[in-house]
Amino acid sequence: MEALKQSVRKNIRSYAMLIALAGIWLAFSILCGPVFLSPGNLSNLFIQTVTVAIVACGMTLIIVTGNIDLSVGSVAGFAGAVAAVLQVRYGWGTAGAVLAAVAAGMAVGAWHGFWVAYKKVPAFIVTLASMLAFRGLILGVTGGATVSPLSGAFRAVGQNYLPDVFQHPGSFNGSALLLALAAIAVFMFFEARRRGERLRHGFEVPAPGLRAARLILVSAAIAGFFGILAFNKGVPYSLLLLIGIALLLSFTAERTVFGRRLYAIGGNSEAARLSGVNISANLMALFIIFGAIVSVAGVVLAARLNAATTSAGINMELDAIAACVIGGASLMGGVGTILGAIIGALIMSSLDNGMSLLNLDITYQYVIKGLILLCAVWMDISGREK
Amino acid sequence: MSYLLEVKDIVKDFPGVRALDGVSFGVNTGEIHALVGENGAGKSTLMKILSGVYPDGSYGGQVLVDGGEVRFDGIRAAERAGIAIIHQEFALVRQLSVAENILLGGELHSGGVIRREASLAEAEAALKLVGLEINPEIAVGRLGVGYQQLVEIAKALRKNVRVLILDEPTAALSEDESRNLLAIIKGLAARGVACIYISHRLGEVLELAHRITVLRDGRTVSTEEKTAMTEASIVTRMVGRELSGVFPEKESGTGNDLFEVSGWTAEDPASGMRVEDISFKVRRGEVLGIAGLVGSGRTELAMSLFGAWGPGLAGSVRLDGKELGITSPRDAIAAGLGLVSEDRKKFGLVLPSDITTNVTLASLDKVAARGVIDENAEILAAVSYIRDLKIKTPSPEQRAVNLSGGNQQKVVLSKWLMTAPRVLILDEPTRGIDIGAKFEIYGIIDRLARGGMGIIVISSELPEVLGLAHRILVMRSGRVSGELDGKTATQEKIMTLAACA
Ligand SMILES: Nc1ncnc2c1ncn2[C@@H]1O[C@H](COP(=O)(O)OP(=O)(O)OP(=O)(O)O)[C@@H](O)[C@H]1O
Numbered sequence: 001m002e003a004l005k006q007s008v009r010k011n012i013r014s015y016a017m018l019i020a021l022a023g024i025w026l027a028f029s030i031l032c033g034p035v036f037l038s039p040g041n042l043s044n045l046f047i048q049t050v051t052v053a054i055v056a057c058g059m060t061l062i063i064v065t066g067n068i069d070l071s072v073g074s075v076a077g078f079a080g081a082v083a084a085v086l087q088v089r090y091g092w093g094t095a096g097a098v099l100a101a102v103a104a105g106m107a108v109g110a111w112h113g114f115w116v117a118y119k120k121v122p123a124f125i126v127t128l129a130s131m132l133a134f135r136g137l138i139l140g141v142t143g144g145a146t147v148s149p150l151s152g153a154f155r156a157v158g159q160n161y162l163p164d165v166f167q168h169p170g171s172f173n174g175s176a177l178l179l180a181l182a183a184i185a186v187f188m189f190f191e192a193r194r195r196g197e198r199l200r201h202g203f204e205v206p207a208p209g210l211r212a213a214r215l216i217l218v219s220a221a222i223a224g225f226f227g228i229l230a231f232n233k234g235v236p237y238s239l240l241l242l243i244g245i246a247l248l249l250s251f252t253a254e255r256t257v258f259g260r261r262l263y264a265i266g267g268n269s270e271a272a273r274l275s276g277v278n279i280s281a282n283l284m285a286l287f288i289i290f291g292a293i294v295s296v297a298g299v300v301l302a303a304r305l306n307a308a309t310t311s312a313g314i315n316m317e318l319d320a321i322a323a324c325v326i327g328g329a330s331l332m333g334g335v336g337t338i339l340g341a342i343i344g345a346l347i348m349s350s351l352d353n354g355m356s357l358l359n360l361d362i363t364y365q366y367v368i369k370g371l372i373l374l375c376a377v378w379m380d381i382s383g384r385e386k
Numbered sequence: 387m388s389y390l391l392e393v394k395d396i397v398k399d400f401p402g403v404r405a406l407d408g409v410s411f412g413v414n415t416g417e418i419h420a421l422v423g424e425n426g427a428g429k430s431t432l433m434k435i436l437s438g439v440y441p442d443g444s445y446g447g448q449v450l451v452d453g454g455e456v457r458f459d460g461i462r463a464a465e466r467a468g469i470a471i472i473h474q475e476f477a478l479v480r481q482l483s484v485a486e487n488i489l490l491g492g493e494l495h496s497g498g499v500i501r502r503e504a505s506l507a508e509a510e511a512a513l514k515l516v517g518l519e520i521n522p523e524i525a526v527g528r529l530g531v532g533y534q535q536l537v538e539i540a541k542a543l544r545k546n547v548r549v550l551i552l553d554e555p556t557a558a559l560s561e562d563e564s565r566n567l568l569a570i571i572k573g574l575a576a577r578g579v580a581c582i583y584i585s586h587r588l589g590e591v592l593e594l595a596h597r598i599t600v601l602r603d604g605r606t607v608s609t610e611e612k613t614a615m616t617e618a619s620i621v622t623r624m625v626g627r628e629l630s631g632v633f634p635e636k637e638s639g640t641g642n643d644l645f646e647v648s649g650w651t652a653e654d655p656a657s658g659m660r661v662e663d664i665s666f667k668v669r670r671g672e673v674l675g676i677a678g679l680v681g682s683g684r685t686e687l688a689m690s691l692f693g694a695w696g697p698g699l700a701g702s703v704r705l706d707g708k709e710l711g712i713t714s715p716r717d718a719i720a721a722g723l724g725l726v727s728e729d730r731k732k733f734g735l736v737l738p739s740d741i742t743t744n745v746t747l748a749s750l751d752k753v754a755a756r757g758v759i760d761e762n763a764e765i766l767a768a769v770s771y772i773r774d775l776k777i778k779t780p781s782p783e784q785r786a787v788n789l790s791g792g793n794q795q796k797v798v799l800s801k802w803l804m805t806a807p808r809v810l811i812l813d814e815p816t817r818g819i820d821i822g823a824k825f826e827i828y829g830i831i832d833r834l835a836r837g838g839m840g841i842i843v844i845s846s847e848l849p850e851v852l853g854l855a856h857r858i859l860v861m862r863s864g865r866v867s868g869e870l871d872g873k874t875a876t877q878e879k880i881m882t883l884a885a886c887a
């Protein structure tokens with residue numbers, strides 16, 4: 001019992017976010033009726049979340065180092081425009097166009113890294129400048145017009161689903177089922193291995209009851225997530241992309257030397273420097289990686305819309321930063337998790353989705369989102385003080 | 387008669403730790419009451435309750451002022467009741483000037499507009515109370531820790547205090563400054579201010595206090611008149627057993643030259659601090675002590691040798707006869723140097739991260755393969771230092787910010803021990819560390835030296851320098867003013883060399 005209390009207290013942060021998400025879903029399912037929780041709408045909601053969630057994953061690491069990136073909306077729009085223009089106007093293949101967009105994103109990241117890491121200009125200013133500049137460059141690249149249509153392969157990134165392995169004409173997607181089983185198996189395997197290693201070294205492990213609860217909850221979440229997709233059209237490629245990026249970045253954050261140094265830089269840059277961390281080089285690398293991530297989000301966005309528009313990505317930075325902060329990242333640096341950012345992104349897009357189902361006036365949509373962001377962070381801070 | 391300030395059965399829990407478990411004691415008007423105990427015994431936590439940092443409702447038990455129960459909902463409420471605290475970790479705004487810091491929260495103004503001249507005069511008056519003669523208009527961040535502490539005390543003195551709580555006020559001060567401060571405290575007590583004085587320096591405690599309360603593991607062990615106590619009896623009560631506080635026997639013959647600094651000059655144009663033309667050698671297995679007053683350039687010397695201090699370097703540094711071209715701490719670590727800096731919060735710890743992360747930060751290569759950290763290896767490393775240095779914590783996953791001051795210091799030390807340096811520079815290594823742990827650290831320094839490491843100990847505690855060092859370098863105004871043999875040196879000889887000529 002004591003152990004349970006402790007564990008709850010220790011993980012209260014992530015539970016609180018999940019509870020908030022559940023609360024929001026519950027509220028909308030009452031307000032909008034069953035349509036909100038239908039597999040069709042929820043899958044749709046997941047797809048809407050993807051671009052912001054991808055950006056938020058990377059943004060978490062930027063925020064962890066005590067920096068910020070306000071340019072992501074413009075840069076994502078720019079990368080999408082580059083890919084679309086290369087394809088539509090110059091006849092490039094999808095792979096080439098996408099790679100060019102990612103290369104452009106990395107170049108932008110290097111530009112930011114240069115100013116932030118080596119010239120010590122605050123990231124807020126550097127990326128504010130880029131936010132303006134790249135909004136302009138989008139107009140330059142596209143000539144101010146919407147660029148479409150994209151080829152089938154390009155659109156697939158944003159719109160298509162993993163083919164159904166079973167090909168049965170029913171209501172149910174077999175690939176999603178298989179993926180769910182595989183994900184649960186992998187999760188169980190890693191949990192068991194980690195537990196075994198900790199036991200072998202004589203470290204503390206969670207009590208059996210707690211462990212069972214955790215295994216069941218996570219497995220249920222995985223099953224529920226893929227179940228929703230299975231009862232709709234299956235697993236979208238874009239969602240797989242998000243999962244891949246999230247796993248990779250989580251691993252980077254938690255298990256790699258690079259990730260560890262990012263947390264140290266944000267937590268206390270002086271201590272990090274005196275411990276031999278090359279702050280400039282690490283920040284430079286991070287900004288380049290983040291540039292690639294943002295451009296991937298831009299490509300997915302263009303693919304989903306089947307077009308590059310001049311307004312693509314507007315306000316994306318705000319959604320992404322809000323997602324990170326709701327997810328527990330501290331703007332002071334040193335604290336934040338990738339999983340938190342994804343849940344935060346899901347909370348933000350659930351609000352968008354639910355409110356548009358309700359046909360709420362756009363005026364109120366902005367006001368409500370703003371207030372919820374404020375409340376979420378306030379609850380977090382007042383909870384932390386206790 | 388009731389006490390001016392009294393606490394009864396105070397209990398305070400943190401997640402996983404009971405920091406206080408039934409503490410009671412009282413303070414009279416004009417009394418200097420010392421509070422002693424090991425690192426993590428709960429002293430700072432208790433003082434934070436008294437001063438309203440932990441508000442009413444977050445702890446159990448009673449706080450009474452003049453015999454009536456009080457419930458502070460914040461620091462301001464405690465200040466209104468006349469209780470002010472000087473924290474173990476400084477609470478100054480680095481960017482603001484000395485004067486602005488002293489007047490912070492009690493600014494002199496007319497209609498919201500600061501009265502500049504009056505403020506400066508007031509700040510100067512407050513500075514005079516602590517014997518500090520500096521320009522009150524310079525930014526606090528540019529002062530060394532020693533001066534910052536005095537500014538902080540000046541700030542508290544300006545408020546109308548009935549009870550002044552000092553949490554290890556002399557930890558950062560030199561002998562001279564400490565004596566100055568002790569005199570100030572005695573003066574305050576004579577004027578009827580009650581002082582609660584926390585310190586690990588038992589000599590000071592016995593000199594200063596009227597009564598002494600000993601805490602152990604969050605409980606009151608005893609409160610007694612100073613006259614009934616000796617240093618040994620305090621220590622026995624603190625640790626619950628007898629402790630022989632003797633320095634390790636110095637090994638007589640040390641090895642050949644290991645580390646050589648010649649003509650070292652460094653200047654920081656921003657602060658105008660410089661060290662000039664410094665030359666010394668450290669032999670294998672030798673402990674070199676560096677003594678000097680606060681501001682004599684010892685920290686600047688250490689930081690500049692480590693590649694962590696301003697440009698404008700000249701001179702040469704050799705390890706094993708090979709010239710090192712150190713331009714960053716990274717180079718220094720790679721070359722085999724380590725530096726435990728004097729300010730653990732600013733330069734030592736990543737406060738939001740856990741103990742494990744902090745311990746391994748400077749030697750991640752040792753617990754990682756191809757850039758991926760081996761979690762278990764990392765925890766094992768942390769656990770071994772927690773054991774060796776007796777770091778008091780519920781788990782290696784405790785965040786550094788939640789540790790007591792002394793235990794934080796041990797975490798920083800662990801980090802540098804883990805890099806296994808060939809030359810280790812320790813800048814005030816036992817600041818804020820309890821007496822038991824101090825001798826553990828002396829033992830570790832001795833063991834490392836016997837293992838062939840070259841060690842440089844910068845310390846303002848003369849007995850520490852005298853007890854540890856084979857040779858002692860004394861600095862004055864950024865230069866070496868003399869060198870003494872560890873066997874024949876005395877406090878007087880050091881002070882003569884250190885004092886401004
Ligand atoms: N915010 C916190 N969260 C969790 N534990 C805490 C927190 N603050 C203090 N502790 C724990 O409470 C205990 C008492 O800490 P405290 O800082 O009062 O010790 P102390 O007697 O002042 O020690 P020192 O001499 O090292 O300064 C320690 O075990 C410490 O780890």
Ligand SMILES: [Mg+2]
Pocket residue numbers: 429430431474553790791792
């Ligand atoms: Mg303390």
